[in-house]
Structures are given as structure tokens and as C-alpha cells.
Amino acid sequence: xxLNSEEKDHFEYAVRLSSEQILGExxxxxxxxxxxxxxxxxxxxxxxxxxxxxxxxxxxxFLEMLGLDGIHSLLGxxxxxxxxxxxxxxxxxxxGTAEACQFCGAHKAITESLGSGKKVSxxxxxxxxxxxxxxxxxxxxxxxxxxxxxxxxxxxxxxDISSExxxxxxxxxxxxxxxxxxxxxNGLLGLLKDGKTPAIERKLIELSEExxxxxxxxxxxxxxxxxxxxxxxxxxxxxxxxxxxxxxxIGKIGSHExxxxxxxxxxxxxxxxxxxxxxxxxxxxxxxxxxNALEATPPGGSVMIGAEDLGEQVRxxxxxxxxxxxxxxxxxxxRSFSTKGMGRGLGTxxxxxxxxxxxxxxxxxxxxxxxxTIFMIDLPKEFPV
Numbered sequence: 001x002x003l004n005s006e007e008k009d010h011f012e013y014a015v016r017l018s019s020e021q022i023l024g025e026x027x028x029x030x031x032x033x034x035x036x037x038x039x040x041x042x043x044x045x046x047x048x049x050x051x052x053x054x055x056x057x058x059x060x061x062f063l064e065m066l067g068l069d070g071i072h073s074l075l076g077x078x079x080x081x082x083x084x085x086x087x088x089x090x091x092x093x094x095x096g097t098a099e100a101c102q103f104c105g106a107h108k109a110i111t112e113s114l115g116s117g118k119k120v121s122x123x124x125x126x127x128x129x130x131x132x133x134x135x136x137x138x139x140x141x142x143x144x145x146x147x148x149x150x151x152x153x154x155x156x157x158x159x160d161i162s163s164e165x166x167x168x169x170x171x172x173x174x175x176x177x178x179x180x181x182x183x184x185x186n187g188l189l190g191l192l193k194d195g196k197t198p199a200i201e202r203k204l205i206e207l208s209e210e211x212x213x214x215x216x217x218x219x220x221x222x223x224x225x226x227x228x229x230x231x232x233x234x235x236x237x238x239x240x241x242x243x244x245x246x247x248x249x250i251g252k253i254g255s256h257e258x259x260x261x262x263x264x265x266x267x268x269x270x271x272x273x274x275x276x277x278x279x280x281x282x283x284x285x286x287x288x289x290x291x292n293a294l295e296a297t298p299p300g301g302s303v304m305i306g307a308e309d310l311g312e313q314v315r316x317x318x319x320x321x322x323x324x325x326x327x328x329x330x331x332x333x334x335r336s337f338s339t340k341g342m343g344r345g346l347g348t349x350x351x352x353x354x355x356x357x358x359x360x361x362x363x364x365x366x367x368x369x370x371x372x373t374i375f376m377i378d379l380p381k382e383f384p385v
Contacts, residue, residue, distance in 0.1 A: 013101075013111075014093025016052055022076040025056040025151070032148050045158040048146075053078050053096060053110055056153065079106055079156065083137070084128040100330040106141045106158075113143035113154055123161070125334040133357045135229075136335035136349065138165040165335070182215060217252075224284060225350050228358060235278045235358050237383050242307040242314055243272045245279065249286035250305065253294070261299040264290060267306025267317075275314045276383040281354050286316060289375050292347045293320040296373070316377040324367040332365070351375075360384055 017025070029048055030036060039046065040059055048057035054076050063071065066082065080088035080095035087104070088095040101107045105124030113120040119142070126137045140159040145152060189208060227233040243266075250264050286305070293303040297320050308315040324332070335349045355361045361379040 013053075013096040016054055016076065017050065019076060022050075022054060022056060025050055025153075026071070026075055028149055028151060029057040029153065035146075035148060039155075042157060045160075047079070047156045047158075049079075049110065049154040049156055051114060051152060051154075053114075053154075055079070055082065079110070079158075080104070080126065083126060084130050086127050086129050086134075103327065103331050106139065109141045109143045110154065110156065113145060117145050119144045125331075127334055134352060136162075136353075138162040138335065221284065221350070224281075225353065228350075228353050233281075233354075233358055235281065237276050238279060239274050240277050240279050240282065241272070241274055242316070243270060245282060246270065246286065246305055246307060246316070249283055249290060252283070253287045253290045262294055262297050263302040264294070265302050265304050267304055270306040271309035271314065273307070273309050273314055273381070275379055275381045277359055277379055281358055282379070285351050285354050285359070285377060286318070288347055288351050289316075289318040289377070293318050293373075293375075296320055296322045296324075298322075310378065312382070313378050313380055316379070317374055319372060319374045321372045323369070324365075324373055329365075329367060333363070351377075355379075 036057075039048070039057070042059060043061075045062045045065055046059045047055050047062055050056050055074050055078065058071055058074060062074075063069070066074075068074070074082055078088065078095035080101075085095065087098040087100045095101070096107050096111075104126070105122040106126065107124075109120045109122040109124070121140065121142045124137075124139045124141050126139060128135050128137060138161050140161050142157040142159070144155040144157075146155050147153070224233065246266055250266065253264070290303060290305060297303055301321060304317075304319040306317050308317065332348045333352045352363045355363050355377055359379055360383060361377055363375070363377055365373065365375045367373040
């Protein structure tokens with residue numbers, strides 16, 4: 001049977017050595033005292049991988065990060081598997097074999113270094129899921145080929161740059177986006193001071209109010225995301241009506257810049273039902289969904305939002321007519337990924353973070369020629385205790 005290039009790559013990425021072979025490689029590395037002493041002095045997380053990307057040795061910092069006393073439970077696993085990457089649990093071969101792995105910086109660095117025999121450094125975005133909660137990691141991955149007793153291995157060093165990325169994102173938002181918004185507001189106030197007629201003054205006041213709301217909303221979003229990431233976000237349950245929460249979200253996002261010359265339509269068959277949830281968090285999720293859909297919609301277009309009664313759950317849907325490219329689909333929900341440029345990428349990330357970690361719901365989407373692009377939020381009517 002002939003394999004095409006994609007199937008061949010997938011097969012090769014799935015191949016692993018046996019437990020006995022891995023143990024032999026582990027003993028070979030650990031017996032080289034000169035190497036292990038140098039390896040032990042490497043600051044941060046480090047591992048030694050074989051040609052099949054399997055772990056054969058790690059340093060103490062790696063074990064400490066995972067809360068392990070010994071290495072044997074790690075032997076033979078791959079990097080994404082021990083970090084609990086959401087894509088490493090696929091049924092087709094584990095870390096490196098999922099469709100999304102082609103965009104993983106860690107996978108790229110490892111395979112490129114193995115192929116070229118050269119040192120490679122790349123940034124990687126990894127989404128983990130532990131105890132039912134999502135967490136995003138921004139990492140710098142450095143891979144260096146090494147030879148021990150005639151056998152080729154790969155030295156892997158992982159640096160957590162999440163704080164650095166978070167700082168850059170905040171600088172981008174506060175020093176650029178909010179500065180622009182504040183400058184626009186200042187300009188409007190200047191025009192208001194020189195207003196010629198009451199009608200013009202009223203219009204300038206309305207525009208100034210919208211600009212100030214946008215600034216306040218962006219600050220509140222950043223504060224909410226930070227609290228969610230640190231586990232400090234409190235969920236305040238109350239009875240919420242599906243129609244009213246949609247109407248509220250439409251009203252709040254309708255005046256946003258992304259919605260100019262576009263329409264937001266509530267589906268005619270929207271379910272009128274109640275659920276127990278946090279109104280502030282849910283409203284934020286719906287507003288972010290609408291904002292993303294509006295930004296993807298050209299002037300004159302429309303976005304549809306609605307709700308469906310699924311029995312024990314309520315499904316909120318947001319639809320637009322544009323399609324999401326396949327490569328973008330595979331990278332959605334990652335913290336630092338964005339089509340808008342460096343330092344962005346909090347829209348879909350915050351949607352899943354808030355929905356799945358705090359509202360006990362799930363986020364999914366489809367994007368195809370038949371149904372176009374639909375994001376779905378499924379929430380329980382009765383919040384689990």
C-alpha cells in the first residue's frame with residue numbers, strides 16, 4: 001500500500017519505541033556522568049528526547065513542575081502528553097499526530113532540529129486541560145541535537161514566557177488601543193467645546209459617551225481575564241432569561257465601532273427560557289462572540305444571535321456569513337493567537353476561558369460553505385454545585 005505524504009508523516013510521527021527500548025536509552029543517557037552533570041546545571045525545564053520524540057531523561061526542574069518524585073512514569077511519553085496538551089490526547093497517535101500539531105511551535109522545533117541536526121528556537125502556544133480547567137501556556141522551546149555513545153538524541157529546553165507575553169499584550173492594548181481611543185475622545189470633547197448648534201453638540205456628546213464606554217469596557221475585560229486566569233474570578237449565580245440577556249448584549253455591543261454599518265439580528269425562533277448563571281460573565285461571553293462576528297462581517301452585512309432550548313441546557317448561537325480559514329480554525333482559542341497581529345488574541349481565548357472554566361459550559365463552532373460560521377455556547381440550566 002502506498003501512503004501519500006500526509007499519511008506518511010502521520011505514520012512516522014506516531015511510531016514509538018517499546019518500553020524496553022526506552023529504558024535502555026534512559027540507562028545509556030543516565031550512565032554518562034559528564035553529560036548528566038552538565039544537564040543538571042541547565043536552568044529551567046529540560047528533557048532529552050530520542051529520534052521518535054520520546055522522553056528518555058529529564059532534569060529535576062521538570063519533575064518538580066509535574067510534582068513527580070521519579071522519571072519512570074514519564075519515560076516514552078512525548079512533550080505534549082506530559083504537559084497535558086489538549087491535542088496530545090487524540091486517538092491517532094498522541095503528541096505530534098493531530099491536525100493542529102502542524103502549527104505547534106514545539107512540534108516544529110523538535111522535528112526541524114531532528115531533520116537538520118541544528119539548534120532551533122521557536123515560540124509555542126500550548127493549551128492544557130487539567131481537572132476540567134483550561135490553561136494556556138506561552139513557551140519558548142529550544143532544541144539542540146546531541147550525540148551520546150554514538151546515539152543521537154535531542155536536548156529540549158522549555159522556558160515559560162507567559163508573563164512576558166501577557167505584559168506585551170497589555171502594553172499593546174493600553175499603550176496603543178486605549179491611547180487611540182482616549183485620543184479620539186479628547187478630539188470629540190474639543191469639538192464639543194466649539195459646538196455650533198445644540199444638534200451638533202448632542203451628537204458629539206453621544207459619540208463621546210460611546211468612546212468612553214469602549215475604554216471602560218476594555219479595561220474591565222482585561223481585569224476580568226486576569227482574575228479568571230489567576231482563579232480569583234467569582235461566579236455570582238442568578239436566574240437569567242435567555243431573551244433578555246441576548247437583548248442586553250446586543251444593546252451594549254451595538255454601538256461599538258465593529259458594528260458600524262452592520263446589523264445584529266436576533267433569531268425569530270430564539271428560545272425564551274431561564275438558566276442559572278452569572279449575568280456579567282455570560283454577557284461578556286456573548287458580547288465577545290458578537291464583536292468577533294461583527295469584525296469578520298463586511299459593511300452592510302449582518303450577524304445573527306439566538307438561543308435554543310436543549311432540555312437540560314441552553315445553547316446560545318452567533319452566526320455570520322464569512323468563513324474561517326482552516327489554519328485559523330486549528331489555532332482558535334489559543335491565548336496569543338490572533339489574525340489581528342502581534343499582541344492580540346484574547347477574543348476566542350476569553351470566550352472559552354470564561355465559559356468552560358467558570359460557567360460550566362462548552363464552546364464549539366462550525367465553519368463551512370453550507371452553514372457558514374456558527375459559534376455555540378452550551379450552558380446548564382441548573383448550575384452544578
